Amino acid sequence: MALSLERLGKYDPKDPQKNRLTDLGPRHFWQYFPPVIQNNYGKWAYHDVLEPGVLVHVSETGEKVFTVRCGAARFMTVQHVREICEIADKYCDGYVRFTTRNNIEFLVDSEAKLDALKKDLQGRKFPGGSFKFPIGGTGAGVTNIVHTQGYIHCHTPATDASSMVKSIADALFEEFQGMNLPAKVRVSMACCLNMCGAVHCSDIALLGYHRKPPIIDHEVIDKVCEIPLAIAACPLGAISPDKTPEGGKTVKIKQDRCMFCGNCYTMCQALPLSDKEGDGVTILAGGKISNRISMPKFSKVVVPWLPNNFPRFPEVVENVKKILNAYAQGANKYERLGDWAERIGWEKFFEKTGLEFTEHLIDDYRLAYDTWRTSTQFKYTDAAWNVSKAAGGID
Amino acid sequence: MRIYSDEELNNYTEEELKNFKIKHDIPDLEELEKGPWPSFVSDAKQGALHRRKLADDRMLIDRDVIEDMLGQLQVSFDDGETHWKHGGIVGVFGYGGGVIGRYSDLPEKYPSIAHFHTVRVNQPASKFYNSDFLRTVCDMWEYRGSGMMNLHGSTGDLVLLGTTTEQLEPIFFELTHELGQDIGGSGSNLRTPSCCIGKARCEFACYDTQDLCYELTQYYQDELHRPAFPYKFKFKFDGCPNGCVASIARSDMSFIGTWRDDIRIDQDAVKGYIAGDFIPNAGAHAGRDWGKFDLQKEVLDLCPSKCMKYEDGVLTIDNAECVRCMHCINTMPRALKPGTDTGVSILLGAKAPILEGAQMATLIVPFMKAEAPYDNIKEFIEKVWEFWMEEGKNRERLGELMQRFGLPKFLEIMELPPAPHMVKTPRENPYVLWKEEDVPGGWTRDIKEYRTRHKR
Numbered sequence: 001m002a003l004s005l006e007r008l009g010k011y012d013p014k015d016p017q018k019n020r021l022t023d024l025g026p027r028h029f030w031q032y033f034p035p036v037i038q039n040n041y042g043k044w045a046y047h048d049v050l051e052p053g054v055l056v057h058v059s060e061t062g063e064k065v066f067t068v069r070c071g072a073a074r075f076m077t078v079q080h081v082r083e084i085c086e087i088a089d090k091y092c093d094g095y096v097r098f099t100t101r102n103n104i105e106f107l108v109d110s111e112a113k114l115d116a117l118k119k120d121l122q123g124r125k126f127p128g129g130s131f132k133f134p135i136g137g138t139g140a141g142v143t144n145i146v147h148t149q150g151y152i153h154c155h156t157p158a159t160d161a162s163s164m165v166k167s168i169a170d171a172l173f174e175e176f177q178g179m180n181l182p183a184k185v186r187v188s189m190a191c192c193l194n195m196c197g198a199v200h201c202s203d204i205a206l207l208g209y210h211r212k213p214p215i216i217d218h219e220v221i222d223k224v225c226e227i228p229l230a231i232a233a234c235p236l237g238a239i240s241p242d243k244t245p246e247g248g249k250t251v252k253i254k255q256d257r258c259m260f261c262g263n264c265y266t267m268c269q270a271l272p273l274s275d276k277e278g279d280g281v282t283i284l285a286g287g288k289i290s291n292r293i294s295m296p297k298f299s300k301v302v303v304p305w306l307p308n309n310f311p312r313f314p315e316v317v318e319n320v321k322k323i324l325n326a327y328a329q330g331a332n333k334y335e336r337l338g339d340w341a342e343r344i345g346w347e348k349f350f351e352k353t354g355l356e357f358t359e360h361l362i363d364d365y366r367l368a369y370d371t372w373r374t375s376t377q378f379k380y381t382d383a384a385w386n387v388s389k390a391a392g393g394i395d
Numbered sequence: 396m397r398i399y400s401d402e403e404l405n406n407y408t409e410e411e412l413k414n415f416k417i418k419h420d421i422p423d424l425e426e427l428e429k430g431p432w433p434s435f436v437s438d439a440k441q442g443a444l445h446r447r448k449l450a451d452d453r454m455l456i457d458r459d460v461i462e463d464m465l466g467q468l469q470v471s472f473d474d475g476e477t478h479w480k481h482g483g484i485v486g487v488f489g490y491g492g493g494v495i496g497r498y499s500d501l502p503e504k505y506p507s508i509a510h511f512h513t514v515r516v517n518q519p520a521s522k523f524y525n526s527d528f529l530r531t532v533c534d535m536w537e538y539r540g541s542g543m544m545n546l547h548g549s550t551g552d553l554v555l556l557g558t559t560t561e562q563l564e565p566i567f568f569e570l571t572h573e574l575g576q577d578i579g580g581s582g583s584n585l586r587t588p589s590c591c592i593g594k595a596r597c598e599f600a601c602y603d604t605q606d607l608c609y610e611l612t613q614y615y616q617d618e619l620h621r622p623a624f625p626y627k628f629k630f631k632f633d634g635c636p637n638g639c640v641a642s643i644a645r646s647d648m649s650f651i652g653t654w655r656d657d658i659r660i661d662q663d664a665v666k667g668y669i670a671g672d673f674i675p676n677a678g679a680h681a682g683r684d685w686g687k688f689d690l691q692k693e694v695l696d697l698c699p700s701k702c703m704k705y706e707d708g709v710l711t712i713d714n715a716e717c718v719r720c721m722h723c724i725n726t727m728p729r730a731l732k733p734g735t736d737t738g739v740s741i742l743l744g745a746k747a748p749i750l751e752g753a754q755m756a757t758l759i760v761p762f763m764k765a766e767a768p769y770d771n772i773k774e775f776i777e778k779v780w781e782f783w784m785e786e787g788k789n790r791e792r793l794g795e796l797m798q799r800f801g802l803p804k805f806l807e808i809m810e811l812p813p814a815p816h817m818v819k820t821p822r823e824n825p826y827v828l829w830k831e832e833d834v835p836g837g838w839t840r841d842i843k844e845y846r847t848r849h850k851r
Binding site for chain 2: 156
């Protein structure tokens, strides 16, 4: 068996069904488990985080496995993967795994191997100076940022993913290598509100957002789109059928009803909406997945829009840090960001983070009423005094 | 199984890499080489240099593909807009998904990414690999693709980023014939299932997440490769309620490990935590001084159902009141363990916002045994699919269909009795639908008969 070097390999375009193998599925997982994992599968007794990025799991058999977790850019070239393989061969009998947040984990079965592995990983850098394999991402810190394709591969983004993630991860690097927070903080990023990934359920989430309605390409729309699908794609019913002056089929968009989600463009290429000045970043906060203490929560919009200031997104970085710092100072041990915000009240969240509260943050979609405050229970903040003043209640 | 020799893989020096400039001007991207976090730009540049120095006959798609990708990315930053054309329908014969077609809208300027399709490769459960497998994928992908990848896509696939239409069938042949490895899902079908690390390296795992993930992936290959559904459908498998693969938020059908007997308590280990011999939460908060471990404050008072007590040196749990949130177990992993009568809770309908708003999964089946060959789970899946495939509208996720029909109707179709655990609270409005057969006398009434008792 060998990889083919023929231009079309074993594929014969004249007889495409010949020798076709289908429905094989993935390779079976067992063959990729290191021996220590095979031997102790289902027998683990407990684990410890020895230091940021380093775990030990102890089996009922007494065997131990040490894990070194390293950050990764998720985007990687074959050259980088080959370097991962080289490290795996050198220290881990050729085995390596990746986490559900796209970190890399190297597993060894002794402390002697662990020390050599750590030292090697810490010494590897790209020529530009960034770490190739920074160790961290465990415990009560900030781990890798789950993210999307952005301008590298997608047609519907309102921002870029890899560059924003690199900028945020650089700014929060100490938190990746530390465990100084009240609880873990999951940061995630999506480049449009399809929210591929985890934006709707993360402690801090960054979301690409448009602010201009689509431009209608009347000339081609009836040739390239199935118009009813574009109409049905709108959550707010802003799109309806229309005729061009020449009598061709097209659509019209009630611009004041459009909230720029871009779903009609997903369905119809004649409705592009990306725009340099319009597009930017929304920040959400307070979501979680786990059932620990409180139930899972959705993230809430806390910053309606910040500019796409490529390549470093300074405004986004600054706002993320504001949220993280206020949380780190205010929350109790084990309290996730959303638990903290709910305990102190969102009015205090805005006061403590210094984020501005604008009308964009008040829900006005369908079940919006459930998010308004139908109670006299609130805390006084400057924002509350401003309302009292505006209403003529105080001087 | 290799294509490239070690000399070819190490065909550049550190010095060359340091001084390497790609063919396009990319000032913003070069700014992203600074800072401590691994730079995707630096990585891309080493891939680009490597390709530049390979012999002409050692790759089948343009050697400039990485440089052109970076060049177009810089232009996207300058313009504040993506430069990928809308959509793209490509694939391999026999399948209706697995490849995401993509074309540059600047093909004259960046000809090597005029075609830039993504191939989703179905990852092994919980993403363990050996270097032989990864190296073979790398060689094949450098030869027939861009050499750029994502490890991994959010759904779980190993993503091969950027190749031409011509190379899709040859890539598929190499994957299946040489690597024994299939592609993953895309489109209106069962997407690639994924799972947490489970029993491979976690003492909390309540069932064999890898095995169930693998079994269902294999069993439903047809549903994965040939779109037959109203829209996409995802499975995810979490070994416990900590949700390390986020199934409750990111899968239409979420399997979360749980138990129905008692939490196992090692009283000596509890004393060990109190004495400070063991560090709480396995040391997850070690970077800050939170004071001495306080069992009352850190565990008993935070228990959401307040069902724990510590008296006379003995920790007790009223397990009938426990909601299995994992907090006490997470905090004292040496002292507390899930029960031994384990299974899964099944929750349905999670999705991202489009169209009707984001949904987390709703608890439907509180407990189901999860043991090979998982016939009970397969029967349940197929019942849900039967309903959704028949009634689901075009591009309607299961969670939206459940909303449109209403949970009561959904339960009736699933032949499941309603139960309080399916709701956070009972309904607050009295707009209750009753069926005619449930009301004595039915709905057909005569106004004249009514008037005999009530004058107009």
